[in-house]
Amino acid sequence: MALETSPQAPAPVRQVANAIAGWVDRLGPIWVEGQIAQVSRRPGMQTVFMTLRDAVADISIPVTCSRMLFDGLNPPLVEGASVVVHAKPSYYANRGTLSLQAREIRMVGLGELLARLERRRQLLAAEGLFAAELKRSLPFLPGCVGLVTAPNSAAERDVQEIARRRWPAVGFDVAYAAMQGPRAAAEVIEALQRLDRKPEVEVIVIARGGGSVEDLLPFSDEALIRAVHAVRTPVVSAIGHEPDTPLLDLVADVRAATPTDAAKMVVPDVAEEVRNVRAARDRIRASVTGWLAREQAGLDALRSRPALADPRNLLTAREDEVDALLARARRTLRHALDRAGDDIHHQRARARALSPLATLQRGYAVLQDADGHVVTSVDSVAAKAKVTVRVADGRIHATTTAIEREES
Numbered sequence: 442m443a444l445e446t447s448p449q450a451p452a453p454v455r456q457v458a459n460a461i462a463g464w465v466d467r468l469g470p471i472w473v474e475g476q477i478a479q480v481s482r483r484p485g486m487q488t489v490f491m492t493l494r495d496a497v498a499d500i501s502i503p504v505t506c507s508r509m510l511f512d513g514l515n516p517p518l519v520e521g522a523s524v525v526v527h528a529k530p531s532y533y534a535n536r537g538t539l540s541l542q543a544r545e546i547r548m549v550g551l552g553e554l555l556a557r558l559e560r561r562r563q564l565l566a567a568e569g570l571f572a573a574e575l576k577r578s579l580p581f582l583p584g585c586v587g588l589v590t591a592p593n594s595a596a597e598r599d600v601q602e603i604a605r606r607r608w609p610a611v612g613f614d615v616a617y618a619a620m621q622g623p624r625a626a627a628e629v630i631e632a633l634q635r636l637d638r639k640p641e642v643e644v645i646v647i648a649r650g651g652g653s654v655e656d657l658l659p660f661s662d663e664a665l666i667r668a669v670h671a672v673r674t675p676v677v678s679a680i681g682h683e684p685d686t687p688l689l690d691l692v693a694d695v696r697a698a699t700p701t702d703a704a705k706m707v708v709p710d711v712a713e714e715v716r717n718v719r720a721a722r723d724r725i726r727a728s729v730t731g732w733l734a735r736e737q738a739g740l741d742a743l744r745s746r747p748a749l750a751d752p753r754n755l756l757t758a759r760e761d762e763v764d765a766l767l768a769r770a771r772r773t774l775r776h777a778l779d780r781a782g783d784d785i786h787h788q789r790a791r792a793r794a795l796s797p798l799a800t801l802q803r804g805y806a807v808l809q810d811a812d813g814h815v816v817t818s819v820d821s822v823a824a825k826a827k828v829t830v831r832v833a834d835g836r837i838h839a840t841t842t843a844i845e846r847e848e849s
Contacts, residue, residue: 444460458534458537462531471528472527475495476496476522477521477524478501486508489507490503504528505540506546524547526546529542561688570670576694580675582608583611583643584643585612585643586646587616587642587646589633590615590646590648601613607708608709608710611707617632620649625659627664629659630668633676634672637673645676646697646707648703650700651682658687660687661687669692675694676693677696677697677703677706679698679699679702801831808831810829
């Protein structure tokens with residue numbers, strides 16, 4: 442119902458705003474298609490603000506939704522995603538702005554495709570196919586590099602030229618496969634497994650140039666992801682350009698941003714390695730030279746000491762010490778012998794003084810009967826008995842003529 446106004450009876454702003462709000466409110470919930478832009482999630486607020494932009498015309502409209510709805514989307518909603526929004530239009534009269542209050546958000550087109558890929562990624566990640574501990578290190582200098590790519594492709598040319606420029610002796614075993622279309626995943630799996638069975642192939646590169654998300658879909662195929670996970674040879678994923686992230690990048694042991702980058706990863710730069718060898722050799726030479734200089738300085742310091750400058754000095758000093766010790770030992774031994782001789786003389790004199798022979802030499806004699814017994818009393822000898830007299834220098838044999846007793 443139109444407002445009846447005139448220059449004499451104009452409608453106030455509030456009436457116009459309320460009328461517009463009423464007309465918009467009667468529109469009811471609607472489905473709107475567009476692209477998400479300018480997502481704003483303010484901390485502490487339960488409402489998320491965003492802009493829904495028309496895919497063709499330069500027209501946009503603000504959209505609000507609850508934080509619970511926004512956080513519950515799988516995959517998460519990002520700017521640029523194509524969506525279909527079930528929303529109720531509302532007009533905010535105080536500010537004169539029109540917005541959509543979203544009640545449901547669905548991915549469409551590319552957004553729906555990305556949602557499927559995200560769900561597949563989550564399922565495979567839950568199985569552990571993308572675990573970091575499963576990643577294998579690339580060989581430092583592979584003798585043979587397996588390459589899976591399209592025939593006569595720019596990726597094949599880039600990988601081989603860059604790799605041979607960095608290390609001319611590197612060899613390639615190329616397995617051709619379709620890199621786009623419905624047969625691509627199966628052919629890449631067959632080529633990958635064929636190279637993996639060859640023991641001389643030390644690393645496998647799967648290379649393709651850039652393309653749209655639809656062109657790179659074979660490299661997010663679940664069968665290919667499981668095949669890469671099962672091979673024993675390290676795999677380098679070189680699909681598309683830097684922004685492209687197929688699921689092959691997640692399961693491969695190493696992800697290269699481009700085929701050229703993959704060539705730089707699989708083989709070292711011969712010029713850089715030569716520089717490193719020279720630098721290492723210089724460091725070793727400097728280390729050995731420094732060690733020899735330190736050892737020579739130590740030897741010079743030892744040789745400069747008086748003891749080593751003229752070793753005879755030590756012998757001379759020790760010779761004097763030996764002579765002094767020898768003289769002291771002789772003196773000590775001589776004194777000890779003299780004391781021992783004096784002791785012997787004293788002991789001999791004492792022994793001689795106590796000896797019966799010394800007594801005999803003083804004029805005494807020992808009388809023995811015929812049986813050799815010492816006669817100590819006149820009662821032991823009878824008259825005319827044969828006796829022996831022991832004097833200092835011999836024996837005298839005699840016969841008693843008479844016996845006389847003397848009283849004490």
